[in-house]
Amino acid sequence: MKNIKLTFLLLSLFWSLQGYAQYQKPTLTDKDSWSLVLLPDPQTYSRYHRNGGILNLMTSWIYENVEALNMQFVLCTGDLVEQNDFMNPQGNTGNMNSQQQWSFVRSAFSKFDNHVPYVLATGNHDYGYKSAEYRSTNYDKYFSVEQNSMNFRALREIGPALNGASSSVNALYEFKTPQNKNILVMVLEFGPRDTVVNWAKDVLNNKKYVDKDVILLTHVFLNKNSNHIKTQKYKMEDVNYGEALFEKLVKPSKNIRLVFSGHIGDPDVFDGHLGFRQDKNMSGKTVTQMTFNAQAMGGGWHGNGGDGWLRYLEFLPDGNTVKVKTFSPLFAISPATQSMAYKTEANQEFTFTLN
Template identity: 55%
Template sequence: MRKKSLLLLLFVSVLCFTLSAQQNDYTKPSLSDGDSWSLILLPDVQTYVKFDYNQPILDLMLAWVVNNMQVLNTKMVLCPGDLVEQNDLFNPNGRVVNQTSVSQWEAVSAAFGRLDGQLPYILAIGNHDYGIVNAENRHTHFDKYFPPNKNRLNQKMLREVGMNVEGRPTLANATYEFVSPHGRKFLILVLEFAPRDEALEWAKGVIEKEQYADHTVILLTHSYMDRNNKHIVHENYKIPGPNYGEAVWQKLVKPSKNIRMVFAGHIGVPDDPKGHTAFRVDENAGGKKVSQMVFNAQALGGGWHGNGGDGWLRILEFLPDGKTIKVKTFSPLFAISPTTQKYAWRTEAHDEFTFELD
């Protein structure tokens, strides 16, 4: 009996040591330089709200952002769209989606509401935010659930508003001005999914204004590059007059002198992190480097109808030298338990890297 007790005690000790070692291997997110600031980049969030049982993961992610905003000196949150799975679906089948579009929009609006008054968040819209199921037309409920006065911090930064296909003002085409703690002036330009020529012309006119000549422009849009780091040339959506990644590059980004970063989402391969990402650097007409990044996670955690993306997000640390940006990929979902904390960081070359603004 005594021998069994000793064996049991030894087993418990080894188990505790193992769990402790796993926990000690985990490093909480922090800045590499105390004078840096950060931007949080979210992936497409549609699968977190298309199933009601996935919603708590998105709530967890945004709660983590708020709880760590001081540690990371976070100044804003960006999301490249596909906020919902269907924009106007009345009859979910329970297998592909179990919430109506109204419930999906209400859920994602409430989730981001956690940031209201805490942090500005700038959202693009994706193909799933248009039409009925998937961009059959350019009608969207986005402006209803994310009006300009929803978050006073967003409204404070809002500078220019473009028009939708119906000729009405929309935050799907908009600009936001931000001055970093290091004094660098940024203009975040948001463009609708597969923007029309009219939207591109509006954007070009805005960023060429004299008042933005010394601003670093960040373009936030939905569909831009594929998993092979190539600009997307064509997709088979029914919306009229679309411009995909290659056309956006040729008509807007390359001719510009001040677009320096592009952030997008959209792509994914089930349970393949690399298939959700892309990165490339090209030179614009002003001879400046344009760093272009795609980040998504929606088909991780069980594929297209899984848990929504395992809670993955990206932390972009802007160092005080004014040019260096460190990218890290982190999951608050895995980080909440000592049992899973060892999985909370993705450190492959496509998930953890540094780039520079010249």
């Protein structure tokens, strides 16, 4: 009996060591590549005190790996908080009120200030009372381009005012890659208004920008079947979801090459958080559209917020090849769980081309 137990312990140790030996820290496959990090909806990290440490772990990991991954900027798909303006959360609504949630998420991202640029989309939960009952957000009370000098230097355009105030929920940024190519990042509000869509079209058709590749960041775009989302059941009026945004802005554009979004999910089913498709625009160029979220992983809608999953995209020096990796700093932090730190399914780790 002792021999059986000893054999079992040795086998357990062996497989544990195998997992540990196989783990490799995220790195670039080409030393001349550059990367961006895509953070999914953080709302469930923000609404429970117990989950906040996971988002701080994620942002700390990003902070520590800016140089190693030649990281040019960080993008977040929106729903920064669970409730925009709700002072008495109870039960599944969370145990942090809206002011606490906004303060927390601001603190989590503040470590990027003057270290790496970051662009945050706004989601439906960032508006109204609980979720997009009307178009008002507390985003501007907690985030502004002046907080991060690197954002401020990159800012090129601010979109139409929101509730009478200038707001970076609609904005255009410009970044220079290590290959000396300028990339534009345009962020648009949740369900952009027609005024915002028209502003975006005019800006991207400006001769200053028309020949530069654009990454579009918005909250709602693709569903889990990788179809453009047509409609949502929110009270907010004057909205353009995925299908309308594609037809009015993305397809006619000559220079939008990438679209990133979040929003969707399915309790503990990762495929229900993902979407991916490529379409030709009216100029014949390929537009790659990626939805990435994780908020209902790790225990469903009211679980730990998403198991720490994020994505980093490596842009190779050929200017055409992009490698996608799905990674969790939460699992990576301990040798006991490092074997689970990457998702390697075909829709989680893959390569695509921009043309």
